[in-house]
Amino acid sequence: MSKYETVIGLEVHAQLLTKTKLFCACSAKFGDPPNSNICPVCTGQAGALPVLNKTAVEMAIKTGLALNCEIREKSIFARKNYFYPDLPKGYQISQYEKPLCVNGKLDHVPIVRIHMEEDAGKLLHDTGDPAVSHVDLNRCGTPLIEIVSGPDLHSPEEAADYMRKLRNILVYLEVCDGNMQEGSLRCDANVSIRPAGSKKLGTRTEIKNVNSFKFIENALAYEIQRQTAVVEAGGKVIQETRLWNQQKGTTEAMRSKEEAHDYRYFPDPDLLPLVVDRVWVEKIKGTLPELAGEKALRFAKQYNIPEYDAGVLTAQKELAYYFEECVRHHPSPKKISNWIMAELLRELKVRDQDITEIKMKPEQLARMVALIEQGTISGAAGKGVFMAMLDTGKDPEAIIQAKGLEQVSDTGAIETVIDKIIAKEAENVKRYQSGKKNVLGFFVGEVMKAMKGKANPKMVNEILRKKLG
Numbered sequence: 001m002s003k004y005e006t007v008i009g010l011e012v013h014a015q016l017l018t019k020t021k022l023f024c025a026c027s028a029k030f031g032d033p034p035n036s037n038i039c040p041v042c043t044g045q046a047g048a049l050p051v052l053n054k055t056a057v058e059m060a061i062k063t064g065l066a067l068n069c070e071i072r073e074k075s076i077f078a079r080k081n082y083f084y085p086d087l088p089k090g091y092q093i094s095q096y097e098k099p100l101c102v103n104g105k106l107d108h109v110p111i112v113r114i115h116m117e118e119d120a121g122k123l124l125h126d127t128g129d130p131a132v133s134h135v136d137l138n139r140c141g142t143p144l145i146e147i148v149s150g151p152d153l154h155s156p157e158e159a160a161d162y163m164r165k166l167r168n169i170l171v172y173l174e175v176c177d178g179n180m181q182e183g184s185l186r187c188d189a190n191v192s193i194r195p196a197g198s199k200k201l202g203t204r205t206e207i208k209n210v211n212s213f214k215f216i217e218n219a220l221a222y223e224i225q226r227q228t229a230v231v232e233a234g235g236k237v238i239q240e241t242r243l244w245n246q247q248k249g250t251t252e253a254m255r256s257k258e259e260a261h262d263y264r265y266f267p268d269p270d271l272l273p274l275v276v277d278r279v280w281v282e283k284i285k286g287t288l289p290e291l292a293g294e295k296a297l298r299f300a301k302q303y304n305i306p307e308y309d310a311g312v313l314t315a316q317k318e319l320a321y322y323f324e325e326c327v328r329h330h331p332s333p334k335k336i337s338n339w340i341m342a343e344l345l346r347e348l349k350v351r352d353q354d355i356t357e358i359k360m361k362p363e364q365l366a367r368m369v370a371l372i373e374q375g376t377i378s379g380a381a382g383k384g385v386f387m388a389m390l391d392t393g394k395d396p397e398a399i400i401q402a403k404g405l406e407q408v409s410d411t412g413a414i415e416t417v418i419d420k421i422i423a424k425e426a427e428n429v430k431r432y433q434s435g436k437k438n439v440l441g442f443f444v445g446e447v448m449k450a451m452k453g454k455a456n457p458k459m460v461n462e463i464l465r466k467k468l469g
């Protein structure tokens, strides 16, 4: 056992999927030309006044409810003051002392708070001239929620797992697209170590803006090692903000960690307290969709599939939808689950594709499974049809016809082949008849070979048994 215990807390920023920004009517769309979605409010012009986006509040409440939080009747927007070239107002509107949602839980991990805030703009340093940087204010004022966990995660794997579950919930709720690459979901990780068994928290460092599950694991693992080495050498961990450098595989000191009082928070005089009506909260509660955990329980029960399968199938909303669509077209849930779990997920990995990007429609996979069950094609031929459907998006029937994969279920044709093989294999016939029943497998193999894998295996077995006596 290690001498030290790791303590991790995550602050996750999620960009809300609203059409417009948090305090003005500018578009919140990602990827538009620089500085095309700006106005006096989000660029901090004198005299411009903010107006709160109701849909953003609704999405924040939805998230709070899904994470078992209390939704405060009254919360307050505050100004967080700091200077940075991508922040024209000189302050960010956030919630400080009175956030909208508090005291939640995701599995065993406490959610301390969820507050609403606006994002800052973006600096572009890659301009071709090292002396020149550009500023794009399109992101200024886009709505974010910050979800703060308690310091209750104890390993990099556990932290990444929490982040995965959280992403899932946000995507299921349709409040965030979960795109970590584009930065619509990113996390700051606070990490410290302490002697095993100690209750006191050690000095923490904060790793800023980590934007992939792998980076979270790598950055935390590195940072734990670094802090352990510092302490072992008799040194002290310094409270600071660090950045993860993926190329080097290290974290690097960025700045000494600021404290809340550095920001001179105070209630924004331009905004009234946010008052949330209980009736509204109840109404939003009624619109919450089925989340992954509940869906997995339902899948296991309704479709009579193992809990493990149900867990995998519901881990991604779109995959769960794909499965249910298949079953709706052909109610053979266990067989369909097998094809998705074994073949489809493997191919998605190999092709580096997402379920939303594939050409094969759920009804096509469902029909192929039905064709195997009806004996039109063999299971082995099914694999070829499956790959062709993924490649081309064509219907299974068309592929079967083009490739001549239709299974032979004609008793006469199968009998003719079997008779020939029995005549040739007198020795093996004797062995079978003397009680070596496993020779049957050899005969099935020979028949299938002779018929190029197209014979109906069930019929081959039956006829062989009858003829061999």
Ligand SMILES: [Zn+2]
Pocket: 021, 024, 025, 026, 037, 038, 039, 040, 041, 042, 043, 141
């Ligand atoms: Zn604006």
